[in-house]
Ligand SMILES: Nc1ncnc2c1ncn2[C@@H]1O[C@H](COP(=O)(O)OP(=O)(O)OP(=O)(O)O)[C@@H](O)[C@H]1O
């Protein structure tokens with residue numbers, strides 16, 4: 001039997017299976033991240049003793065109101081923002097002990113899709129030249145698919161290749177961002193409010209796309225959202241954040257149907273009535 005892991009993508013044979021394939025894609029223990037207010041010097045604890053795990057192929061949500069620390073957590077956990085204290089292991093590597101070179105090699109394994117797709121794309125680059133740049137930076141990782149096939153995966157027509165970001169709708173621009181992330185064949189996709197900047201009419205399509213990508217590529221997903229409907233549509237488990245702390249975590253079905261924490265109940269109560277019961 002081959003020791004390669006098929007991802008369901010034609011021409012895409014994953015990295016050979018190693019003992020590391022069974023370690024969590026992301027393991028965070030007792031993470032504390034503080035921000036210092038530059039003008040007052042005051043220190044604010046944005047993430048307070050948070051632990052979470054994401055296994056290969058798993059889809060984990062972090063929900064909470066604005067300012068609860070979701071983005072700070074995601075950026076720290078992926079090595080893209082201040083790391084604070086605590087233990088962060090990305091694909092089995094402790095971020096505290098790996099060198100810059102090793103961190104650079106890990107980078108393509110984690111791709112982030114942000115809320116504002118236009119803000120994530122270089123306005124001076126056509127879609128084609130942006131993809132070409134990624135291919136130049138990571139020739140081996142990116143050779144598995146042509147631009148046209150890649151766009152097909154995110155259901156965009158090849159004509160889009162010659163457009164600049166300002167010539168794309170919000171939904172199209174977000175699909176381009178997702179395509180750029182996919183091109184790297186990441187093990188973890190972090191989606192930080194990926195649909196909240198989009199028109200309601202295209203939100204469901206982008207969510208369906210993320211769900212599909214998860215199934216076909218086997219990439220794990222860390223979804224940040226304040227929208228519980230989004231989380232329930234895409235994720236297996238949910239962590240509820242309140243003032244920097246995870247106050248409740250578990251399978252979506254359990255947390256949403258039988259919430260234990262008052263804050264989770266409040267979040268649910270803010271959503272229309274009985275929509276959580278017996279529906280997926
Ligand atoms: N660079 C920074 N300097 C100082 N304070 C910061 C910084 N970044 C975030 N904060 C503060 O940390 C807290 C958590 O911010 P964070 O962006 O993680 O929240 P969030 O849950 O992602 O919110 P939102 O849903 O609005 O995106 C907020 O009070 C925010 O003002």
Ligand SMILES: [Mg+2]
Nearest residue numbers: 070071072192
């Ligand atoms: Mg945020």
